[in-house]
Amino acid sequence: MSVSPPLAAALLTGNRRALARAITLTESTRPDHEVQAQALLAEVLPHAGRSVRVGLTGVPGVGKSTFIEALGLLLADAGHRVAVLAVDPSSARTGGSIMGDKTRMPRLTVHAGAFIRPSPSGGTLGGVARRTREAITLCEAAGYDVILVETVGVGQSETQVAAMTDLFVLLTLPNAGDELQGIKRGIMELADLCVVNKADTDPRAAARAQTELTAALRLLTPHGAPWRPRALRSSALTGAGIPQVWEGVEAYRQAVDVAAKRRAQTAVWFDDLLREAAWQAFQAGVDAERLRALRAEVLAGTLTPVQGVRALLSPSGGQQEGPPYLGDGPT
Numbered sequence: 001m002s003v004s005p006p007l008a009a010a011l012l013t014g015n016r017r018a019l020a021r022a023i024t025l026t027e028s029t030r031p032d033h034e035v036q037a038q039a040l041l042a043e044v045l046p047h048a049g050r051s052v053r054v055g056l057t058g059v060p061g062v063g064k065s066t067f068i069e070a071l072g073l074l075l076a077d078a079g080h081r082v083a084v085l086a087v088d089p090s091s092a093r094t095g096g097s098i099m100g101d102k103t104r105m106p107r108l109t110v111h112a113g114a115f116i117r118p119s120p121s122g123g124t125l126g127g128v129a130r131r132t133r134e135a136i137t138l139c140e141a142a143g144y145d146v147i148l149v150e151t152v153g154v155g156q157s158e159t160q161v162a163a164m165t166d167l168f169v170l171l172t173l174p175n176a177g178d179e180l181q182g183i184k185r186g187i188m189e190l191a192d193l194c195v196v197n198k199a200d201t202d203p204r205a206a207a208r209a210q211t212e213l214t215a216a217l218r219l220l221t222p223h224g225a226p227w228r229p230r231a232l233r234s235s236a237l238t239g240a241g242i243p244q245v246w247e248g249v250e251a252y253r254q255a256v257d258v259a260a261k262r263r264a265q266t267a268v269w270f271d272d273l274l275r276e277a278a279w280q281a282f283q284a285g286v287d288a289e290r291l292r293a294l295r296a297e298v299l300a301g302t303l304t305p306v307q308g309v310r311a312l313l314s315p316s317g318g319q320q321e322g323p324p325y326l327g328d329g330p331t
Contacts, residue, residue, distance in 0.1 A: 005043075007021060007022060007025075007040060008040055008043045008044055011040075011044060011138065011141060011142050012044060012047055012141060012142070012143075014081070014142050014143040015142070016115050016142075018142075019115060019138060019139065019142045020117065022037075022040060022138045023117055023119075023131075023134075023135050023138055025037045025040065026040075026041070026131045026134040026135065026138070027119065027131050037134070041134055041137060041138070044137070044138065044141035045137060045141070047140070047141040048136075048137045048138075048140035048141045049137075049140060049262070050140060050145065051083075051136075051139070051140045051144060051145045051146060051147045052145065052146050052147070052166060052249065052253065053136060053147045053149070053164070053165040053166045053167075054146070054147065054148050054149070054165055054166065054167060054169060054249060055149045055151065055161035055162055055164070055165035055167070055168045055169065056068060056148060056149065056150050056151065056161075056168075056169045056171065057150075057151040057161065057168075057169075057170060057171070057187070058170065058171030058172065058197070059171070059172055059173060061173065062171040062172060062173055062197050062198070063171070063197050063198055063236050063237075064150055064171060065086070065104035065105055065150070066104070066236040066237065067171060067195070067197050067234065067236040067242075068084055068086075068105065068108075068148055068150055069104075069105040069107060069108045069236070070234075070236040070237075070239055070242050071148070071236075071242055071245060071246065072084060072105070072108045072111075072114055072146075072148060073107060073108055073111065073114075074239075074242050074243065074246065075146050075246065076108070076111045076112075076113035076114050077113075079113070080113065080145055080146045081113050081114075081115075081143055081144045081145055081146070082108075082111075082113060082114045082115070082144065082146045082148065083114070083115045083116075083117070083139035083142075083144035083146070083147050083148070084105070084108070084114070084115070084116045084117070084148045084150065085117050085119065085132055085135050085136065085139070085147065085148070085149045085150070086116065086117070086118045086119070086150040087118075087119055087132065087149075087150065087151055115139065115142075115144060117135065117139075119131075119132070119135070132149060132161075132164060133164050133269060136149070136164065147165075149161055149164070149165055162190040163265055163268055163269075164265060164269070166252075166253060166256075166258050166261065166262075167192040167193065167249060167252050167253075167256075168190050168191055168192050168193075169191070169192065169193045169194075169195060169245075170187060170188070170191040170193070170194045170195070171194075171195050171197050172194060172195070172196055172197070172209065172213070173196070173197065173198060173209070174196055174198060174199060174201060174202045174205035174206040174208075174209050175202075175205055175209065188216060188217070188220055189220050191217070191229055192227060192229050192252055193229065193230055193231075193232065193245065193248050193249070193252070194213045194217060194229065194230070194231045194232070195231075195232045195233070195234050195241075195245055196209045196210050196213065196231070196232070196233045196234070197234050197235070197236055198235060198236070198237070199233040199234060199235050199240070199241065200235040200237060200238055200240065206233050207233070209231075210231045210232070210233050211231075213231035214230075214231040217229040217230075217231060226255050226256050226257075227252055227255045227256050230248050232244055232245055232248060286312070287312075290312065291312060294308040294311055294312050295308065
């Protein structure tokens with residue numbers, strides 16, 4: 001099924017307006033738009049997959065947008081076509097987002113070789129929007145050979161960006177000794193490059209932070225790993241160290257089998273979508289009245305949550321021993 005051939009054709013020529021329209025289509029929650037979006041993605045998929053995908057996160061105040069603009073300008077001026085997918089946090093109350101990334105990257109925004117797309121997280125865990133993977137595919141099909149994915153911040157839920165990019169960059173500040181205490185171990189384990197940004201503000205502290213990060217990364221890296229994560233220093237304001245960051249990206253891609261990593265990521269993506277579809281199918285078929293009654297019993301304390309779920313899933317409606325996925329292992 002071919003939907004909106006003019007949009008696909010315009011996208012494949014690198015038209016930025018067509019790319020923006022295509023991403024908007026994939027982000028829509030309307031069922032008819034989802035059908036059109038998936039048809040569009042299938043049509044352009046053979047033209048995707050040829051970019052360098054870099055995920056970036058960092059502690060508050062580290063200057064992610066300034067760093068991304070400095071890196072993006074370096075690459076765009078060198079002839080690369082750079083797409084920035086910046087995820088803004090959505091309000092838990094209103095669902096709205098500020099979407100201010102374009103105002104924080106004024107020079108990169110107007111560069112002919114760059115495309116910046118802010119998207120709301122929509123409450124999605126992982127620091128990325130629900131359709132970020134599709135947006136990456138569309139940007140690649142439009143001819144962008146470097147995709148920079150900026151997450152909403154740093155924390156326990158910001159790690160899914162590593163499951164859709166080739167490498168993961170963690171930005172931190174010169175006083176990293178204190179900052180490291182607030183960074184979750186899981187993110188440190190996922191980092192392929194750690195960059196001490198704003199190194200110009202306190203060169204001595206930045207050098208000390210680089211040493212501390214190098215030691216921490218050495219401890220967290222398994223023996224025999226094809227890549228040993230590096231700690232670097234940079235100043236997005238002056239441009240110092242930015243070329244070395246890109247050299248680190250290129251060195252990583254030479255050391256790691258990126259194609260195999262992407263195949264594994266696609267498998268994870270498929271499994272995630274399968275779980276989501278299964279949950280939606282379950283919700284559509286469940287006895288709503290029975291669900292309300294069991295929830296009331298659980299809240300009243302007459303059933304444990306596990307008993308309530310087992311009763312709901314039991315064909316007889318009783319409290320069976322539990323299906324395999326609620327037990328201790330496969331039966």
